[in-house]
Amino acid sequence: MNPLRQYYLTETRREFLKSAGAGIGAMALASVLKGEPRAHFKPRAKHVIYIHLVGAPSQLELFDAKPELVKRNGQKCPDHMFKGKQLAFIREHPVLLGTRFKFQKHGQSGLELSEQLPQLGGVADELCLVKSLTTDHFNHAPAQLFQHTGFERFGRPGIGSWVSYGLGSENRDLPGYVVFITGNVAGAGNSLWGSGFLPTLHQGIEFRSSGEPVLFLSNPKGVSGKDRREIVDGINFLNRQSLADVGDPEIATRIAQYELAFRMQTSVPELMDTSKESKATHALYGTQPGKASFANNCLLARRLVERGVRFVQLFDQGWDHHSGVFTNIPKKAKQIDQPVAALIKDLKQRGLLDETLIVLGGEFGRTPMLQGKSNAGAGNNVGRDHHKEGFTMMLAGGGVKGGFEFGATDELGYQPARDPVHLHDLNATILHLLGLNHEQLTYKYQGRDFRLTDVAGHVIDRILA
Template sequence: MNLTRRHFLGTAGLSVGAAALSALGAEGATAADPLAPKKPHYPAKAKRVIHLFMAGAPSQLDLFDPKPELAKLEGKPLPPSVIGGQRYAFIRPDAAVLGPQFKFAKHGRSGTPVAEVLPHLAKVVDDVCFVKSVKTDQFNHAPAQIFFNTGFGQPGRPSLGSWVLYGLGAESRELPAFVVMSTGSGISGGSANWSSGFLPTMYTGVRFRNSGDTILNVSTPPGVTADVQKDSRDLLKELNESRLAAEGDPEIATRIAAYEMAFRLQSSAPELTDLSKESKETLDLYGIKEPAKPTFARACLLARRMMERGVRFVNIYHEGWDAHSDVVGNSRKHCGETDQASAALVTDLKRRGLLDDTLVIWGGEFGRTPMVETNPALGRSLGRDHHPQAYTMWFAGGGFKPGVTYGTTDDLGFHVAENPVHVHDLQATILHLLGFDHEKLTYRYAGRDFRLTDVHGHVVKDILA
């Protein structure tokens, strides 16, 4: 009898597929139901995550981290001792200093300084934890975006959302557990930002589109009746389950789950995206004037609706913050598009009792330089270059301490002066709030155990409630 290598290994119970399925081993997962809810390592403060990713990198110096010293030095180069061996994407190290471009005021009981172009965030600062000492290893957009989302600067690793889904499973069977939305034409890092990498593809983020069908290939094709669809689905399920039993390949389980989800999405997706039952007060809170029009505000409201329906992780990407020129115009534009809805999301989750166990993340892939980048083609249109050494992010709910600011930068906003927080530290902290020891949430691939934080990362305990 001719016996293939695959058949031999499969019947021996040692196939790659069987090993991968055994690696799913968190409690509750089975080959037939790999998305079953699973218990984390210890009781979690957060059950779900909304990540508002400001792609292109907002200017922390103009929005969150006012530096009067920069105004005094405007037009002069920074001292070489400050710059050291820093590399830049587009400007010379001796570029002139650019002072803060907006007025700042302190807000809330916490007295948190916020720029004038963020009037809505100013109203919720006491619900927010600001981290002003974030650092990253990457200084170009695609690698930095992928690094924040996957812990590695090149495509191929599982994203944060995929790790969360792998570790916790799904709460809802009516909607994808990991959803991705975008308000622009594209992300520098592309789909690598929400890929499952070497994890089974069932853990990949599902992209919601801004036009046409919300999700590709969900609508019933013309001429296909409900009975034909049901019979076809039942037959495919039977064939796939038979093959899964023989092969143990987790990608077959992914295919089964995808067919089942697609069938349920035919009714759940239209219900989710229909905002007609939302009150006018809620629409006004988010700043939604045309409920059917794809905007950042609409995406934020959909994210809240997803949290209510058991979605585990939502990424919303808002592109366009890359202010190499006209940092004033760029910041006004994008703050105008995102500020109200971001603050409304925090307010709405809080009043519905969801903020305590929903983690909201806001920030970009790195910050902007204290020095100016001038584009001669645009006249004296002043911008800032990429700056990985220090930038600001904010967090709300999910176990983060509200109304606090953590970490400081030096007088020029160039280096972290106190309490540095590396991107790997944020990843470890997010997983901690979801109930995981980041060193133990692993997946065996290519002969070793991988994790989101690679071999780095420490939980930042001082910012936990």
């Protein structure tokens, strides 16, 4: 009998699946361990530092000067801003609320910023303000998910995971996607940096600013580095056997994660030790070695991109000002103004700003209307409600124009009057700057090709340098 025919007749289903699984598993493991960049075209940026101001800051106190709103402060808002609209907390026809802060023009570009951001004013010619953003959701958790995953419900990958999946990592000893948190975790939780249906290798890894940087990374007492190496080798031997047997790509991810975790035992402590940074650098950021703060996270973000980490995400909680907006904005602005300006200066002097895109903003904006009553005029009680119709986000470096404003809201700051930008457009632009076509960066799941921008999104060409 023909040997090939004999093979087809005698091979069992189990043997066939095992041999097929071995081939699939080998390809999966090679793909995971290789981690080669797969950009669709030449990128303008190699790294992203995404700063999410959790709770959503008021653009009207920071970025978007509205003299007419100040002039009409206390007047009942126009009907189109309230009637038939869904608002989170405002229930009665509200009055307009103008800011109490002054705005100033900065740099050669004349970019206008609030007096609460003097340090950012010093780097105004590096900033790009997108002032006509809109989103689909006005409650925190759905809006946060929509901002980062392109969908308002749980289960989809965050933007950092998409970037890791699309480009891999430049540093084999550190994760491609790292997360820092100041204050409480955002309402949507760790789903904001989860990998969703992508392989878990691409999920964000949370680094802590104090204590053990990554939980469960260090060896227990009595376990040496040599012992740990033997344990990892033994586990991965079994994992490779299982991978060859069933061909599940998630097993390949598990193998890669064990190896990465072992290497991180050396790389992470060195990364987190900022004591060797110069006194001038610490003075620039306003940091103290070993002291947890948003400023320290900005410094660590620079150290990460310096080492080739692809996507760094900083979450800073405390921007949900339904009341006390004029007392709380100065406090929060002071916490971020110096460190973010320092990050921009530091990256520039190291030659990294052109290849590092900085993104800063919240999940939506705040209303031009006063929320609730002003407590008989008590200045510390006034606040603003959630606002999805028009807000601002700030970008810098990484291939965007500096000293540039794109789009504008109307004279009261309610909705875009020129060049509206949807959050899908912003995400498409971030991917574009990294050399990724948002329509081609897809992953097949449950029979459908998914992408970060769903079925929408356009690159904002006019902000590209």
